Structure formats: structure tokens, C-alpha cells
Amino acid sequence: MVAKIEKSVCNGCGLCIYACGEFCLDFDAVRYKAHLAKPRDCIDCRHCAYACPRHAITFVIADVERFLRREGRKKEARQN
Ligand code: SF4
Numbered sequence: 001m002v003a004k005i006e007k008s009v010c011n012g013c014g015l016c017i018y019a020c021g022e023f024c025l026d027f028d029a030v031r032y033k034a035h036l037a038k039p040r041d042c043i044d045c046r047h048c049a050y051a052c053p054r055h056a057i058t059f060v061i062a063d064v065e066r067f068l069r070r071e072g073r074k075k076e077a078r079q080n
């Protein structure tokens with residue numbers, strides 16, 4: 001899962017950008033909104049969502065193959 005910012009709800013406060021330890025969020029100065037600039041670096045930690053006062057961040061499966069690979073690795077780890 002990766003973060004998805006609902007643009008119509010985001011007020012551009014930038015708190016999610018500071019909360020993201022993976023530096024995958026960035027600020028779109030033209031639209032005055034946060035956006036997920038590096039989706040492949042998102043680790044689904046959800047710190048951005050906890051920081052968002054507008055509840056503008058949800059989570060979606062952006063890349064099904066990547067999701068399945070990650071789930072497969074989790075399953076392998078549980079079996080070992
Ligand atoms: S914390 Fe929420 S409202 Fe603020 S910039 Fe991020 S998504 Fe937008």
C-alpha cells in the first residue's frame with residue numbers, strides 16, 4: 001500500500017512531508033498541495049496519515065505486482 005493524498009481535502013499545511021521519514025512526499029507549490037513524489041519509496045508506515053489534521057491521506061495498492069512480492073516475502077519470513 002502507498003499513501004494517496006486527496007487533493008480536494010489537503011490544505012497544503014506540509015505536516016505530512018515533515019512526518020515522512022522516507023522523504024517520499026513533496027510539496028506542489030503551484031497547486032499548494034502535498035503529493036507523493038516517490039511512490040516506490042513509500043513503506044506504508046502511515047506516519048503521514050497520523051500527522052494530517054485534515055485526514056486527507058488514505059492508502060491504496062499502487063503496484064499490484066510489488067504488493068504481491070512484498071506479501072510473499074512476509075509469508076516466507078513467517079514460515080522460517
Ligand atoms: S498534512 Fe494533510 S492537509 Fe497537510 S499537506 Fe499533508 S495531506 Fe495536506
Ligand code: SF4
Binds near residue numbers: 002003046
Ligand atoms: S506511509 Fe510512511 S513512507 Fe509512505 S508517504 Fe507516508 S510517512 Fe512516507
